[in-house]
Amino acid sequence: MHKINLFLLLAISVMICCGTNRNNNKTETVKILSYNVRNARGMDEVTDYNRVASVIKRIDADCAAIQELDSATQRSGGFIVLDELAKRTGMFATYNKSIDYQGGGYGIGILTKEKPLRKEAVLLPGSEEQRSLLLVEMPDYVICCTHWSLNQPDRMASVDVINELIKNYTSKPVFLAGDLNAVPGSEEIQELLKAWSVLNDTLQPTIPANNPKKCIDYVMVKNNPKFVFNVLETKVENELMASDHLPLWVTVSVKDNN
Numbered sequence: 001m002h003k004i005n006l007f008l009l010l011a012i013s014v015m016i017c018c019g020t021n022r023n024n025n026k027t028e029t030v031k032i033l034s035y036n037v038r039n040a041r042g043m044d045e046v047t048d049y050n051r052v053a054s055v056i057k058r059i060d061a062d063c064a065a066i067q068e069l070d071s072a073t074q075r076s077g078g079f080i081v082l083d084e085l086a087k088r089t090g091m092f093a094t095y096n097k098s099i100d101y102q103g104g105g106y107g108i109g110i111l112t113k114e115k116p117l118r119k120e121a122v123l124l125p126g127s128e129e130q131r132s133l134l135l136v137e138m139p140d141y142v143i144c145c146t147h148w149s150l151n152q153p154d155r156m157a158s159v160d161v162i163n164e165l166i167k168n169y170t171s172k173p174v175f176l177a178g179d180l181n182a183v184p185g186s187e188e189i190q191e192l193l194k195a196w197s198v199l200n201d202t203l204q205p206t207i208p209a210n211n212p213k214k215c216i217d218y219v220m221v222k223n224n225p226k227f228v229f230n231v232l233e234t235k236v237e238n239e240l241m242a243s244d245h246l247p248l249w250v251t252v253s254v255k256d257n258n
Contacts, residue, residue: 033061034177036245053088065145065177072104082109096134125154146178174222204236
């Protein structure tokens with residue numbers, strides 16, 4: 001009888017604790033890197049996977065949105081660039097081909113410390129070259145990577161496509177990172193900011209790496225009243241040689257507002 005009463009008491013205590021934990025506002029921290037790596041071809045025109053991987057490892061982000069990636073092309077000598085970086089960083093690789101190129105593909109990818117739950121991709125407008133957006137769902141957040149067109153009308157049209165894709169992702173924070181080929185004051189960025197917020201300091205230029213003059217790389221978050229976002233740190237790394245873009249990262253805290 002005493003054993004039964006003790007079991008019931010423990011069960012009730014566990015239920016109370018679990019209920020209390022669910023009501024507490026949960027805070028998570030996510031570190032996000034955006035990096036256009038130009039196929040690991042540096043400003044010295046040398047392709048060096050180890051050099052780019054060392055930059056990614058040094059930053060030590062939870063996830064990295066990577067742009068300009070060959071996959072088994074003649075240009076890359078048959079190498080899958082994202083896989084080469086994944087092997088050297090110990091991260092999980094998720095790739096999306098935007099176009100067929102030289103016997104393989106060319107596109108974007110995401111590296112994550114944890115194994116992703118799922119991925120989704122959508123084509124974006126690109127009159128000079130097909131573009132795309134890659135979405136990867138993680139246990140506690142969603143990360144999207146993209147590389148926008150060089151043409152302004154394409155970039156403007158991309159906003160609605162992206163917003164349509166992520167409209168049903170409301171239970172988790174949704175981040176967008178990538179090379180948008182647009183400066184902060186541009187019409188397309190201002191249109192995007194009707195639904196998103198920029199997390200990085202856009203006064204810090206990201207290109208060209210050897211003499212940065214403008215910011216066209218971003219880390220953003222989808223506005224969602226369920227969460228409170230607070231930028232803890234943001235930085236553009238002074239990495240002048242590994243690529244023609246500088247690596248940009250943000251550490252953000254996410255507080256459950258329920």
